[in-house]
Amino acid sequence: KPSEKHPGYYEFQANPNGATFSAFHPKRDSARADVPFDAKIAVKTTRTRDRDSGWTVEGRIPWNDFLRTGGRPAIDEEWRFTVCRWDAGGDVREAELSTFAPLKDKNPHRFEDYVGLRFVGNDGANAVKPYGIARRTPLTTSKVVGSPDPPFPFRVRQTFTKLKVPNPVGIAHEPGTDRLLLIHQLGSDRPGRILRIKDDPNVTEAEEFLMPDDIVYGVAFHPDYARNGYIFVGSSGPVKAAGKDKKVRVTRYTVDRKPPYKILPDSGKVIIDWHSNGHNGGDVAFGNDGMLYVTSGDGTSDSDTDLAGQDLTRLLAKVLRIDVDHPDPGKEYSVPKDNPFVGEKDVRPETWAYGFRNPWRIHVDRKTGDVWVGQNGQDTWEQVYLIKKGANYGWSVMEGGHPFYLNRKAGPHPFSPPLVDHPHSEMRSITGGVVYRGKEFPEIEGAYLYGDYSTGRIWGVRHKDGKVTWNKELVKSPLQITGFGTDSRGEVIIADYGSGYYRLEATPKDQPTAKFPLKLSETGLFTSVKGHQMEPGMIPYSVNAPLWSDGAHKERWLGLPGADSHIDFTRNRGWNFPDLTVVVKSFALEMEEGKPDSRKWIETRLLTRQQGEWIGYSYVWNDEQTDATLVESRGADREYVIKTADGERKQKWHY
Template sequence: MISHVRRLRVALALIAFGSLTLVLGTVGSPRSRADTKPEHPIPEPYKQSPPSHFECRWADAPITLDGVADESAWKHAQAINAFHVPWLGDKARVSRTATTAKLLWDREYLYFHAEMEDSDLFADITDHDGDLWKNDVFEIFLRPDSEKSGYYEFQVSAAGTKFDAFYPKYAPNSLAKQSKIGAFRMESKVKLNGTLNKRDDTDKGWSVEGRIPWSDFLRTGGRPVAGEKWKLNLCRFDYNANWKDAELSCVAPIAKKKIPPFFHQSEDYATLAFVGPDATTAKPFGIDKREPLTTSTVAGFPDPPPPFVAVRALDKYRPEFPIRAEPIPGTRDLLVITQPQPYGATQMWRAAYAAGTTTKDAVKQLDTPNGGTAYDIAFHPKFAENQFVYIGWNGATPGRKGKWSTITRYTMSKTAPHDLDPKSAKTIIEWESDGHNGCAVCFGSDGSMFVTSGDGTSDSDTNLTGQRTDLLLAKVLRIDVDVPADGKAYSIPKDNPFVGQKDFAPETWAYGLRNPWRITFDAKTKQLWVGQNGQDLWEQAYLVRRGENYGWSVVEGNHPFYPNRKAGPTPISKPTVEHHHSEARSLTGGVVYHGAKHPDLQGAYIYGDYSTGHIWAVKHTGTKIEWHKKIAITTLKITSFALDPDGELLICHHSAPGDGGVYTLAPNTAKHAGTFPKKLSDSGLFDSVKDHRMKPGVIPYSVNAPFWSDGAHKERFLAVPEGTIQFKRSGGWDMPDKTVLVKSFALEQNEGDPNSRKWIETRFMTKQDGEWYGYSYVWNEAGTDATLVDSAGLDRTFTITTAAGKRQQAWHYPSRAECMVCHSRAANYVLGLCEVQMNKDHTYPNGRTDNQLRVLERLGLLNVAWAGEVEGAVKDATDRQQPDQREPKPTGMLPFAPAGLKKLADPYDKTQDLTARAKAWLHTNCATCHVEAGGGNAQMQLDFPTEWSKMRLIGTNPVHQTFDLKDAKLIAPGSPEKSVVIHRIGQRGPNSGQMPPLSTTRVDVLGVELMTEWCKSLKKP
């Protein structure tokens, strides 16, 4: 039980005697009070109340805990010396002995210092959380929210012993029932000016200097924000052998209540305001304030808008996270699969369909068996007769291990409310699968059922099922559900392509699929289409033909993936259409349209992408593509397409209630976005294009480890017209809409002469409506302006004068699709805007040098989820946010000082650590692809946070080409001549295997030297 509970009990026992002095002076008194001397006489009552409002100011310089407080930061702290005895009514007075306290704060800590006059140093308790109030002790009480009752108590005695506690509630009459919550990490250092516990000498005093991490305050929302006010009491227990009673003093106006005065009376605490950082408490900033940027015209798109936009088909019915909607034959209703939350168990609903008035009719909800996930719906061709509905789903199956993909048949009642009868469930076909599950189902014109299956894993065909022919995995299956045979719920159609071949599952119609997502059969064109999610770089859609092999995982679409893996026995067929991840990243297969509203789309297969929301249409004659084009740019998360009862398009948008729902396409009436800048001078970002001088609101920045760009000089700028940047400790930051990242490239016309630099290209990366887009501008010969490059890109050659003569420098201006290859989803689209690259000093146009993170923080550009970033400090639930306490405040302040944040080494600075330089080079030049879902399929993980031992790099066998290197490894420790990575970064040209594969035609000589030196430093096995 806490020490103050015992003290309170004594006080309550003695209150009947009216002996306040006795309570405060004798409890825990260390000695006899006989023969005392009047040292430090009791002062006269004060005439004016001491101040009760104090400041905790910003510490912008480091503080070393030594008890002295002689660092420069303390010079700016407010001296708090209003220690007094306030509860004595008209006898209230200042304390006998002087105490001066100071408080400071920064991103990580609350700092405190107290200098105390004391002629008798006494502290004999050494147990943490012991009864320190029986010793000379300094106390801090903090109540973060005056509307919430939780508060903290911290104590340090003259012996350096500590006490720390959080109390969720102050209730004097029930304090004995409370105990402190959680652990703390307070640090302190005591300095004595005298001799501790020597009772017959005369001492001068003592001081304490300490710090408390803000993570200790997570229970009440954590760190304060500048300008916030908390409640405070600073207290002191002072024992003296010459006094009759120990003296208690504090800075808060503790009033006399029905019980004796008590330091826990948090309703009486003083006010503490957190000040800074500002110009008076911090060193000068690189940029003083955020200048508004109102001139940017980088918005919209430079190309004609697509012909269609997405609009709600059903306005009043907005289901949560819909996956699939399919009209119920013979009705105006839909059967809809939804999720209460993303990736959760699914539910099925019947919804009335009537344009403009549709509402959800939840007459009965059908949960997916065993909490599984339903993916698809198909109605039997003779539904009017048999009422059969087929659901494709994946999940646990009773009595079996693992997860299974299953096609289950249900019967729907013919009469209202037209329920799906759970008791009618019958398994038609199933296979074990845990990822890439398929489960899409449709019927052909002859009544046979087509079913998709994936490779059954979640990455890179781990189980090597893609080219196996003897399993049901990775295929389009074709079965007859109307004529069961051989004890199954189906039979094998005799015209299936591999019937009778012992190495093939007879259900196979086509094989070599990774993760098919949606299948459709069009009765008019007799076309069977499957959309497929790709792996690293490519998304595909297939016009499926009998017996074809689509190559996974030997190929990804039309591109090598694992070419050394064994292919199936039939030739590999190419996809009908495919998209690089620069424009599609999670393809959703669609339907063939024959509706009346959009004649130009009749007969076209319409499909889209979950991640980008883009929608395409392809018209295929059966032998060739007649036309193929993007028809809509939307913000939808597209999970499925369907045709409504009238044959018009339906699109499921997988989002939360109110946002998600069912959409369709409508003609786009928007005109060409003519304001998009065709020249840099039109962008509104430059004060002077000729001088490459930006508007004041456009912020220059640099990076620790620049990407190799054939030796070009680069300058970078950040324009954020609206909003703030979501700071994250790992990966690229999340930028607000309308952000423009600017990077300009210059080549030295005379090699080695910086004065001969000539601007050749400027690139914009801009975020519009939640998506990133890249654009390039080519500079004119005069260097006065630059013109927007067409979407296909551009190639030029520049003549460079060198000591050996003249050489030709090829330069590629990337297409708009190529921009997104490196600026990929895996990299969160932004490359240099991240902690490890931005944590560096930069010299700004005003001549000041400052840390870039500190500057962005000062400008109010950052939005920091502070509590999440310091979650590692949490040990158990009692350290986390507690109920009914102050909540975390929105903050733009970094979680730690820049010195405590991560940063990349400069790969080209030989004074820095060799290993750190090598890791930085790999992170910048390789990790945009060679990271999870980044596009590189060598299984390497080369991003900075990954430990060397987990990179699958050092001593690892190549999974692709070895380039005829003897005993080849990706990195052969001590042997760069055997290292495939070093070989490839030293190559350039077609079919050379060069790395990086894009944006470079010259070898990074210094980079190769670095990686070679690092490889040699590794110990050979």
């Protein structure tokens, strides 16, 4: 029983047959918690076939097993414990309890009767150090700062800084007003909420606009919102429902046309819904044609296990197009007569396009009517689509424009590629955006802006007749981008799941930038590049399971900036390093097979953490082994000639 501050306690068991058991009890007389343990318990017996003469138990319990009650004890902290033994078998009719604690009855769970165990520490004279260095020398010489590439044309600046809005996922301008709707989540597996604020960067108050029992994805205002007050909300829920009972739905609410313009009670009306528990879609937008466009995902969390992507009989994995102004009898919508599959057998007529995995954001360009969708890819690619009537975008036979499961049954229509495919080296979780029609940045007028949740990057793309004419990275940020919207002036606002809302601003032309080291000798990490001698602040390390790397010899170092920085441990994502950390790995090849003294350095790789993001660079060594030069971002290939017992062989190396 480690702590008086926590009601929980632990139980560890072993028997002579080697069976072991570990448990955490949140409180006495409650069910034990189903939690993992790293405790190691071993049993050794001294026996013959007909006689047991004794057994011993040894155990090792790491401190992290006790994190639920405070973790590792402080010096002079006292815990309570007992060791018990149950004897049974032979002539014993009832198990007998032996214990060295004065338990008042035969109940090993009476922790108030346990004996004390005080942790006194040690004098350090014979202590085994749990680390490899007695004192860390700070790394103060590193010049690995910034980027070898020119600065991006834009950067982000936080807005609405006087508001605290947890987990933002979207933003929308309320037509005809100076008000904005902020969509956010209250937390993991908790409902979403829509707030309403004045479009003012210094706003201090937010009005609670809508709080359904769903996770909210997006909103769309009816084209005649000023008169009818209709707002359409895409969501998934109920939050607490079992997976098989969750639905994605589009609900119409009515906003009172009289001040204070609140949503009318009981005005919510479900327009369309379908079962989905994974890639949900659920975003909504009105087209310039007055029709409502709705996204749906494949309904699962990985690899389209339900094979919905090419299935035209379901509403999943599609962009839907419905008419909410002229509903059919008994429904809240009708199918437009010009939808591409109206009248076809075994096809949901609401379908406008299909073959989607997880479309995350839909947008309609008010000037051109173009319908844009950003989509989260699977293993390798992220996609941007310019949606065309009746198109099949391939999932899950294809991943964007690339093969995925070619053995799966395809739909009856040819595959259409995305307008843009991004490899995971550039983006890993695309968030669809908006076409820029503001006044502040004429250089990106008409460009579709989109971002990425995992990398924080923002790109822009333009097209002509469905062909890309311009595609450029505009911003590199630390944001977890979940949505884009525009304010009352048409300027872009970005939702960051981690910290709030941001605007674009131009990068100052005269902003000073650090000169990024183009040679290894300029990095400040070496006292001698020729001798491959590192600065004292660089810590050598090894890994438990090194990769083979084509037989190359490798050496590794780690540098933390300054004297006060440290590495944090996180239970979910491993180690957390401070910004400006540098990790170095150098590769050497034996120029004569089997002779370590013939090794030559061929590559040194740097990983550096800046603005919360890890970035990698590679340097290729010269033949003289005196320095190495930065490799361009597109990479490089080089061939080396290795002497062997049979002559020589060529080894290709990719940088």
